Amino acid sequence: MEVLELILLLLICVVASSALDQMISRVSLPLIQIAVGFVVALIMPHLANVHLDSEVFMMLFIAPLLFREAKESDRIQFWKNKTSVLSMAIALVIASVLIAGFALHWIIPSIPLAAAFACTAALGPTDAAAVSALGSTISLNKRQSTLLSGEALINDASGVVSFEFAIAAAVTGAFSLKEAVGSFAILFFGGIAVGLVLGFVLKRGMAFLRRRGYVNTTMHVIYEVLSPFLLFLVAEELHVSGILAVVAAGLLMQEHHGNIVPAETAQREMVSNSFWEVIVFLINGVIFVMLGMQLPKVLHPETMGGTRIPIVFAAMFAVTALIIIVRWIWLIVGGLHYKDPDTGERGIKAPGRTVKEALVTTVAGPKGAVTLSIIMTIPLTMTDGSAFPQRNLIIFLTSGVILLTLLIADILLPLLSPKVVDESRERKLKQARIRVLEGVIKELRHTLDEYAESDYAPAARLAIMRYRRRLMRERLSMDTCGDLVEEMAQEITQVQQKRADEIQSQAYDIPIADRAPFYALLPEIRASLGYFGGMENTGARFETRKGRIFLKVARLKKRDYNDDQVARIYYDTCLFAVELEHAAIDYLNEVKEKSPERAHVADVLLEEHEASLQSLWGRMHYGQEYSAEAEAKERAAHGFIYRDGDNGPMRLVGEANDPLPEGIRNVTGEQFKKAQQYADEVDANALEMELNQIRKLRYEGLMTESEARELREEVYLMQTSFFGH
Numbered sequence: 001m002e003v004l005e006l007i008l009l010l011l012i013c014v015v016a017s018s019a020l021d022q023m024i025s026r027v028s029l030p031l032i033q034i035a036v037g038f039v040v041a042l043i044m045p046h047l048a049n050v051h052l053d054s055e056v057f058m059m060l061f062i063a064p065l066l067f068r069e070a071k072e073s074d075r076i077q078f079w080k081n082k083t084s085v086l087s088m089a090i091a092l093v094i095a096s097v098l099i100a101g102f103a104l105h106w107i108i109p110s111i112p113l114a115a116a117f118a119c120t121a122a123l124g125p126t127d128a129a130a131v132s133a134l135g136s137t138i139s140l141n142k143r144q145s146t147l148l149s150g151e152a153l154i155n156d157a158s159g160v161v162s163f164e165f166a167i168a169a170a171v172t173g174a175f176s177l178k179e180a181v182g183s184f185a186i187l188f189f190g191g192i193a194v195g196l197v198l199g200f201v202l203k204r205g206m207a208f209l210r211r212r213g214y215v216n217t218t219m220h221v222i223y224e225v226l227s228p229f230l231l232f233l234v235a236e237e238l239h240v241s242g243i244l245a246v247v248a249a250g251l252l253m254q255e256h257h258g259n260i261v262p263a264e265t266a267q268r269e270m271v272s273n274s275f276w277e278v279i280v281f282l283i284n285g286v287i288f289v290m291l292g293m294q295l296p297k298v299l300h301p302e303t304m305g306g307t308r309i310p311i312v313f314a315a316m317f318a319v320t321a322l323i324i325i326v327r328w329i330w331l332i333v334g335g336l337h338y339k340d341p342d343t344g345e346r347g348i349k350a351p352g353r354t355v356k357e358a359l360v361t362t363v364a365g366p367k368g369a370v371t372l373s374i375i376m377t378i379p380l381t382m383t384d385g386s387a388f389p390q391r392n393l394i395i396f397l398t399s400g401v402i403l404l405t406l407l408i409a410d411i412l413l414p415l416l417s418p419k420v421v422d423e424s425r426e427r428k429l430k431q432a433r434i435r436v437l438e439g440v441i442k443e444l445r446h447t448l449d450e451y452a453e454s455d456y457a458p459a460a461r462l463a464i465m466r467y468r469r470r471l472m473r474e475r476l477s478m479d480t481c482g483d484l485v486e487e488m489a490q491e492i493t494q495v496q497q498k499r500a501d502e503i504q505s506q507a508y509d510i511p512i513a514d515r516a517p518f519y520a521l522l523p524e525i526r527a528s529l530g531y532f533g534g535m536e537n538t539g540a541r542f543e544t545r546k547g548r549i550f551l552k553v554a555r556l557k558k559r560d561y562n563d564d565q566v567a568r569i570y571y572d573t574c575l576f577a578v579e580l581e582h583a584a585i586d587y588l589n590e591v592k593e594k595s596p597e598r599a600h601v602a603d604v605l606l607e608e609h610e611a612s613l614q615s616l617w618g619r620m621h622y623g624q625e626y627s628a629e630a631e632a633k634e635r636a637a638h639g640f641i642y643r644d645g646d647n648g649p650m651r652l653v654g655e656a657n658d659p660l661p662e663g664i665r666n667v668t669g670e671q672f673k674k675a676q677q678y679a680d681e682v683d684a685n686a687l688e689m690e691l692n693q694i695r696k697l698r699y700e701g702l703m704t705e706s707e708a709r710e711l712r713e714e715v716y717l718m719q720t721s722f723f724g725h
Helices: 002-023 028-045 052-071 075-082 081-106 113-122 128-133 141-171 177-211 218-235 240-253 264-301 309-337 351-363 368-376 389-414 423-448 458-475 479-505 512-528 547-555 564-594 594-619 628-637 668-676 679-699 704-722
Strands: 641-643 648-651
Touching: 002 028, 002 264, 028 264, 028 479, 028 679, 052 218, 052 240, 052 264, 075 081, 075 141, 075 458, 075 679, 081 141, 081 218, 081 309, 081 679, 113 141, 113 309, 113 368, 141 177, 141 240, 141 351, 141 704, 177 240, 177 368, 177 641, 218 264, 218 628, 264 368, 264 389, 264 628, 309 351, 309 389, 309 458, 351 389, 368 389, 423 458, 423 479, 423 594, 423 704, 458 479, 458 512, 458 594, 458 668, 479 564, 479 594, 512 547, 512 641, 564 668
Parallel strands: none
Antiparallel strands: 641 648
């Protein structure tokens, strides 16, 4: 029961830390998670002492992390930098284990040498996920990124194997170099062999099922997520390294596609990536929270094992410093001898730059989730049944080193390698997205004009309005142009509200209860036209408290659009919206005449409001004869307002008991039904149009391949969400 409580508590802590991360932008997420774990351990200390079986811990935490890292690694870049990566992932780990291990044993003699080596072996792996989770805006070149990702992939395995040997020596009290080398060979090469064989079987098995049509997106994700656990268990049963088996299989099971892939494949990959992001986030979050839960143990004398607190902290700082210094020197030496494959120059020709890049790569390799998950597998007892020496102290020291490396990375990386935001790239991407949306809207409008009376027309109108809303959001997010668009949009809102107030002021003798249904429906109609951010409420307000109450009541009432009276309210409210659109159009035409510098934006907005006007008239006359030339006459005869005589006052008409105007049939309910019936089909076609626009613009050279790829991924994500819904 305690384990179940611990799991639930850890998940709650991860969620809470994620919320705190949004509030505290400067502090990195891992540090927030550590702090949350620290506070929880102070409040509920009994849960911090729950022990999980070491093999279960390794399988649940390390196996999926390494499998995902292996599948995401760049094999080409890894091969180009294989010497440097292997040097850092194996030789550097061994050097760090020996140097820091001897130092730890010298500072705290009560920690046996083998146990000290186990501690520093657990500190061998770097945590690439911790670097990305730091939240710092850092910039790494291609070689630095390759070294860090390749090192994080392999040194996890080398660290785990070194740790297992050190623990075996500490538990048994015996160590034979000959036996160690033989066992290492079996574990190392056996693990790789088993991983390659099982990875091949799993990959071919999935391909077989996919060819037969037995695999959907859900099954693919579950199959992939279960793979690392299966690989680890089988390898451990065969007495080889489960970690290396998982890494080897992950590398083999990578899937490579061309620049253009089928939509089904892209959707499957995006769902898989999203699912893995959640899993990796949870695993890292849980482990960092658990790290924080270990820190309060320093307050208990038994954690120190008789060692004075100053000595413990001295050992912690010394081990951290040694690991960083050894790593920095190692990278400097490697960097000075490194030969750039593109320029042919060696790092020794620019020693200053080489030293700085080495420092950045050094700091960008903090210890994290893998290290803590390894150290938590220290056994509780020796072979003779006695307690493992200084187990709690070793775990505390390791936790402290992880925390120090994270703090150093969080503080120094933004100073050493600040990331320069490429604003031009973001702007070009937005421009490309705007071109795509404009093209889709144009194509949808052409289709609607061609099939204006078809069953698909209502759904097509709504699809156009949704794309217009997306388009307007993109335009508003543009730099100076976006500011001008937003400014003019606000001015249009004021003009429309003024027109609505004029209409309402001239309807003073009509009871508020009769007017409220029209104003309650207006925001829905305007929202369907693409208005958002409060602009949809323009025109739908009462100045008095009584009017606002009637308006709220009217909004709560359920409407049956098959009823002729409700249809009349809908019809007249559309006419009210027509009046507001005409007010906007008149204003924009004035802007074009009086302000040439704003004429371009006015033209863009004018096109949008004319499209809204066309949409309103189309939905009001769906399924019946209508010509655009009759618009003025109909507005005067049946509009939301009319004039008594040539010079009479403007009057509000369209009370709930009024029939529909002559010649207008009630097809409102039928129209809504068809809009809902064909919405999915129209939306699916619109997304296909969006993909076609991206291909067209890429072919015409109006966007780069990277922009096209990013926009395609956005569409694939929408398709995934759409089909999932």
